[in-house]
Amino acid sequence: MATIMALQSSMAGLSISNSISNSFFGLRLSPFLPSSPSSIKILDKPCAIVMKLKRWERKECKPNSLPVLHKMHVKVGDTVKIIAGREKGKVGEITQIFRHNSTVIVKDMNLKTKHMKSREQGEPGQIVKIEAAIHSSNVMLYSKEQQVASRVGHKILEDGTRVRYLIKTGEVIDSAENWKKVIKERTKAKE
Template identity: 35%
Template structure:
């Protein structure tokens, strides 16, 4: 009998609702808000970034079928969180706030996010 060792998903530096900047790839330099994070695949969907074309088959509600533009996913390593104070892309760290709870902070400005 084989036992599969499943690792717990890693903590990511990006969460849903964060404003991020794309640092590499076709969408380099674009910014947007994270709509969805796929933790197991280490990918995120960013609003208005990495647009792809999807062909939809005809069905009862849409007998004609269609071609839709939608956001594709981007690997987490290609995204940086935008510092709310300076508006620049920054790395993220974790440190305890005044209540002793770990909270994310921007490494450029030192402010909590």
């Protein structure tokens, strides 16, 4: 109510030229008073924000406008075999995952050509090969020792840790030694 009164007083103070004096600009606003306080509706749910994306680019969102993150059977550092698409049958390591649309980037696989503009004047443009994303359903965990791709299973060890393992071979993927190996390889690659 106070905001309506403030708006009315600010609108009344506006000076308008004589050419448009017959319009509504110089007139005071009539106050809007609801008949009862129960007629005012307060929304409990916030409105969903829809991003200006193409229909095929839209991300599924929760009520708080954050994207829905999907559970995935692979993690960064896993060795996988590509089971569908142009790169079918090739083996590589996962370097990045995107949980909002269930895609992964496999090292040196699914290379796409990107044409880059020059950043500075006089510098030529470039044609660069970049790794494009692959849907997680098109990759399968791979055992290097037995050279076989397998689905993933989950089990709890004696010490209470929950680990992933390959169903065909029984090989545990999430052991502490594997993670230490992956971290060492990442630090070597950065140096």
